[in-house]
Amino acid sequence: MIVEIPYKILNLDCEPEDELYLPSFKGSSFRGVIGRTLRKALCVLKTYKDCRQCPLYLNCYYAYIFETIPNPEKPLPFNLHKYPSIPHPFVIKPPEEKKTLYKKGETFSIKIVLIGKATAYEPHFILAMRLAGEHGIGKGNRKFFITNYSSTGIFKQSITFDLNSNHPSISELTLQLLTPLRLIYGKKLVKNLEFHHIIRALLRRITILYYFHVSENIPEIPVKGLINLAEKIKTVQSNLKWFDWERYSYRQNRRMVLGGLIGDITFAGELSPFYTLLKAGEIFHAGKNTSFGLGKYKILTSGE
Known part of the structure; x- marks a missing residue:
């Protein structure tokens, strides 16, 4: 018995506009600012603080990618009715080095694994990273910009349950x-x-x-x-x-x-x-x- 999960990897090289201060583990910082800036850009009904209350959330790119709310009208397998959300269709792989200061001219790289249907949303993640750079990140919300990006083709990860x-x-x-x-x-x-x-x-x-x-x-x-x-x-x-x-x-x-x-x-x-x-x-x-x-x-x- 084999299950295949499609995925692609988005690679982004970035450079700070000036000195950039980041924590030793950087994934949370990037996850937070990417989500906030993309919501600001894509959200149509900004009066709703909670996506679950928005009548458009089932057809919203942001809600699918970053909130990943199950449809309440559909029965859920695996006892998932116990959980308010489901796993997001992406994994951020931040820079692995522990350094916390990046000077102008230095670069850092981020990989984002897009899973399943999210492989079609590569442009949304690139937009999110660009907006995150314009917004700023880390101590003092220092800005950065993308110097280069690329993505793999779609791979299929096969898992054998035998x-x-x-x-x-x-x-x-x-x-x-x-x-x-x-x-x-x-x-x-x-x-x-x-x-x-x-x-x-x-x-x-x-x-x-x-x-x-x-x-x-x-x-x-x-x-x-x-x-x-x-x-x-x-x-x-x-x-x-x-x-x-x-x-x-x-x-x-x-x-x-x-x-x-x-x-x-x-x-x-x-x-x-x-x-x-x-x-x-x-x-x-x-x-x-x-x-x-x-x-x-x-x-x-x-x-x-």
Whole structure:
């Protein structure tokens, strides 16, 4: 059983007009200013502070991309009626360097992964970045401009959901968590990561992305069987640590602490059935707050 999720990657090179100050983790800053400026440009009925109250939100580019509100008249699978919103059809991959000061003449690069139907909205994201540069970002709302942009063609990420995978046997692999991974299990943040935690999160994320942003005709996936297999995978070594960082939420008008796990963790067992799912997670990330870059990881090693 195979699920294919179309995506493309938008690459933007930018340069500050003067000195530009950014936090060490920059994804939240870009996510915030891109959303605010695009809403200002595209919103027709600006009298509504909450998109859910707007009669036009089902046909609004901004509401689809940045608010991603489910249609209340349609039944939702996967118990999604419990959630006020659904995963956004994009992932911002901000500059990975930790530097916080960019001088005039220096450049930084941002990648934005557009998922499913959002692959058609490349012009909207370029407009959003241009408006964000005109508005300003970071300390003092310093301005920047796009020096170059390009995009890939549309790729299709294939995920095989098969309890008896045909992929070559994999008995061990290491995941490097590059940005904080925030997973919820049992209504609590996961601080002691087990393999089934990340598989549960990826199964939920991939199936929901597919249903809302690719096609409602999603094939039956052996979720329980895969979770049962995932629970048998052992942790060989863990060098994870909890990392807290702060962001300011303009919507909630307060500072928020968003902690997550970073570091390396090695798993061992029959990992083959999960390999394509984990590869998809490298592109689409895992856990909470993926739209501004959290939950990014890399498969470092695999052995037979």
